[in-house]
Amino acid sequence: MQLFASRCKSERKTIGLVPTMGYLHSGHMSLVKNSKNISDYTVVSIFVNPTQFAPNEDYNQYPRDIERDVKLLFEQGVDAVFIPDPETIYPKNYQTYVEVENISKILEGKTRPIHFRGVATIVSILFNCVKPDYAFFGQKDAQQCAVIKQMVNDLKLDVEIKICPLIRENDGLALSSRNIFLSEQERKDALVLNKSLQTGKEFIGKGERKASIILKEMEKLIASISSSQLDYVQIVDVESYSVQEELKDGTEYYLLVACKIGKTRLIDNIIVKA
Numbered sequence: 044m045q046l047f048a049s050r051c052k053s054e055r056k057t058i059g060l061v062p063t064m065g066y067l068h069s070g071h072m073s074l075v076k077n078s079k080n081i082s083d084y085t086v087v088s089i090f091v092n093p094t095q096f097a098p099n100e101d102y103n104q105y106p107r108d109i110e111r112d113v114k115l116l117f118e119q120g121v122d123a124v125f126i127p128d129p130e131t132i133y134p135k136n137y138q139t140y141v142e143v144e145n146i147s148k149i150l151e152g153k154t155r156p157i158h159f160r161g162v163a164t165i166v167s168i169l170f171n172c173v174k175p176d177y178a179f180f181g182q183k184d185a186q187q188c189a190v191i192k193q194m195v196n197d198l199k200l201d202v203e204i205k206i207c208p209l210i211r212e213n214d215g216l217a218l219s220s221r222n223i224f225l226s227e228q229e230r231k232d233a234l235v236l237n238k239s240l241q242t243g244k245e246f247i248g249k250g251e252r253k254a255s256i257i258l259k260e261m262e263k264l265i266a267s268i269s270s271s272q273l274d275y276v277q278i279v280d281v282e283s284y285s286v287q288e289e290l291k292d293g294t295e296y297y298l299l300v301a302c303k304i305g306k307t308r309l310i311d312n313i314i315v316k317a
Contacts, residue, residue, distance in 0.1 A: 044125050048086075048174040056083035060175035060202075062166060065089040066106040067115055070210035070218040074179040075119050077207050086173050087116050088125040090132065094140070095161030106220050125173060132168060140164045143190050143197070146284055150299065151186045151310070154274055159190045166191055167198070175202050182209040183217050185297050185312045189284040209312070211237070217311045224307040232270045233304045236311040239264045239276065243298045244315050252290040252317065254278045257298075265302060274301040274308070281314060290317040 051058050059082030061074045071087075078085040089112055096102035109126060116124050140160050146152075147159035170178070180188050188206050195204055210218045215237040216230070225233055239261040246257045261276045278287045281295040290296060294317050301310045 044086075044123075044127075044172045045174070047123055048172070051084050052174060054083075057176040058082060058174060059085045059177045059179060060169065060173045061085065061087045061179045062169050063087060063089055063112075064091045064105065064220070065112050066108055066220040066223075067112045068210075068218045068220065070181055070183065072115070072119060073210050074181060074207050075116070075121060077205060078177065078179050079120065082177055084122040085120075086123045086125055086175070087121050088127075088169050088173065089113075090125075090127055090129075090165065090169075092132075092161055092165040093129055094133065094164055095155075095158050097155060097157055100155070101221075104224075106223055125169075127172075132165070141167050141194060141198075143193050146186070146193055147190055149286065150275060150277055150279075151301065154301065159187070162187055163190060163194050167194065167200075170200060170202055177203050177205055179205045179207055182206055182314075183219070183310065183312065185299065186284065217309070219309060221307055221309065225304060229270055229305045229307065232268045233307075233309055235265055235268045235271060235304075236300050236302055236309055239300055240298050240311060240313045243276075243278075244313060247290065247296075247315050247317055252292075254288050254290065261298075261300065265300070268304075270305050272303040274303065276300045292317050 048058060059078030061078055063071050091105050093102055113124055141163040142160050143163050152159050192204050216233055242264055243257045243261045246260060251257055258276050265271050265273050277299045279285060279297050280287055281297055296315055297312050298315055299312045
């Protein structure tokens with residue numbers, strides 16, 4: 044991979060990287076499309092990263108279909124697919140991790156304490172392997188995007204992070220590889236995540252600026268679905284990713300929700316301007 048990247052660089056060509064954990068859907072393909080629009084070469088990595096999963100999480104159950112993924116990617120015209128083995132990325136006696144303070148400790152980081160250390164570590168390794176000029180991430184993983192942007196800024200990495208819009212099913216459910224774990228009824232129940240975000244947006248649109256009031260209405264809607272187990276709803280500033288109590292006119296915010304539907308944990312968000 045590094046030799047391929049070096050050859051691209053010697054030709055003065057740009058590289059776009061789309062890091063994925065595989066089991067690709069149209070959300071991933073939108074990232075590929077964005078990369079192809081501005082990069083000379085597009086590389087997609089497929090790696091289910093063990094260091095971002097806690098022992099009680101679904102690393103072994105995470106859906107995988109490498110053959111299908113590779114076929115899809117070459118149909119989309121990507122230039123290379125990078126599929127390293129876990130033993131190559133984390134050889135015996137591996138000891139080095141990247142930790143982004145503060146921003147990794149709240150929300151997703153509070154629920155999944157080791158998650159963002161694993162994310163920052165694997166993304167920095169992928170950047171060193173692929174040497175991208177651009178790296179493309181989806182807005183659905185908003186906190187992950189914030190962590191990676193912070194890491195790139197802090198470590199002065201020579202890569203531009205591109206955050207691409209969240210892609211939804213026709214009924215509004217955010218695309219996720221984990222959606223396959225939902226039963227037919229749970230699939231319908233899962234629509235409450237987006238509905239709660241739209242409720243929050245409506246309240247902000249009507250002039251409500253107290254986060255506690257907005258979040259209470261969102262929580263109430265989610266609680267009306269019996270299969271739901273709410274983890275959190277929250278409002279954060281888009282730029283700083285800091286939790287907000289009072290919204291300011293003209294500022295952009297993420298409305299965030301994380302919730303289990305049955306046994307499947309889902310996340311969703313929208314950007315709203317107060």
